[in-house]
Amino acid sequence: MILYLGIMLTSQVFDTTGSPALVSVPNDSDGNEVYTYNFPFTTRAQWKARLPKETLPLPSPVPYVVIHHSYTPAACYYSEECCQSMRSMQNFHMNDRGWWDIGYHFAVGSDGTAYEGRGWGILGAHALHFNNVSVGICLIGDWTNAVPPVRQLKTAQALIAAGVDRGYIKSDYKLVGHRQVRQTECPGDALFKEIQNWKHYSPFPASVDDLPEVIQLGK
Numbered sequence: 191m192i193l194y195l196g197i198m199l200t201s202q203v204f205d206t207t208g209s210p211a212l213v214s215v216p217n218d219s220d221g222n223e224v225y226t227y228n229f230p231f232t233t234r235a236q237w238k239a240r241l242p243k244e245t246l247p248l249p250s251p252v253p254y255v256v257i258h259h260s261y262t263p264a265a266c267y268y269s270e271e272c273c274q275s276m277r278s279m280q281n282f283h284m285n286d287r288g289w290w291d292i293g294y295h296f297a298v299g300s301d302g303t304a305y306e307g308r309g310w311g312i313l314g315a316h317a318l319h320f321n322n323v324s325v326g327i328c329l330i331g332d333w334t335n336a337v338p339p340v341r342q343l344k345t346a347q348a349l350i351a352a353g354v355d356r357g358y359i360k361s362d363y364k365l366v367g368h369r370q371v372r373q374t375e376c377p378g379d380a381l382f383k384e385i386q387n388w389k390h391y392s393p394f395p396a397s398v399d400d401l402p403e404v405i406q407l408g409k
């Protein structure tokens with residue numbers, strides 16, 4: 191509780207000292223559709239995203255949602271810190287990986303805010319061989335040993351529900367952890383255990399070895 195108060199105070203200090211405007215509703219400079227949400231949402235313009243080098247449409251609605259953790263950057267607890275994490279991930283993906291944009295469709299901070307990545311209806315780069323059939327959501331932080339705060343989990347779930355409502359995710363979608371479609375520790379042991387309690391969690395594919403079968407089934 192003391193920690194949380196400390197964070198709130200820090201956040202207020204930032205809000206009153208002329209940090210990037212995070213309060214007004216922006217226009218989306220990338221031409222993505224602007225929606226309102228029943229949870230805190232920060233657009234690309236608000237976190238000062240670079241323009242994507244290129245975009246391709248994602249055939250929607252998709253049958254899968256893939257959950258990630260960032261590992262690094264570490265968990266962020268107030269908006270300016272999370273915006274910095276978004277910029278850092280975008281720079282890493284574009285400069286070091288050579289991708290067109292930040293890989294994820296969305297990321298969620300421990301401040302309980304969803305941050306727009308590539309956004310709805312755009313092909314992502316978050317799960318090799320699985321990008322054509324999925325939306326990728328990253329919970330910012332290293333969730334190997336600790337579970338994300340409840341507000342971070344709730345916002346991730348509300349974001350998925352919004353994607354279903356708007357026709358970008360199938361209503362009978364399957365939710366998987368990144369490690370089920372690629373050899374990786376992602377999304378961390380603790381978060382992976384947590385998502386297995388979520389309603390749409392699917393144990394199949396269990397590993398990358400199952401992917402040929404998924405593709406054959408056309409699911």
Ligand SMILES: [Zn+2]
Nearest residue numbers: 258259368376
């Ligand atoms: Zn991942």
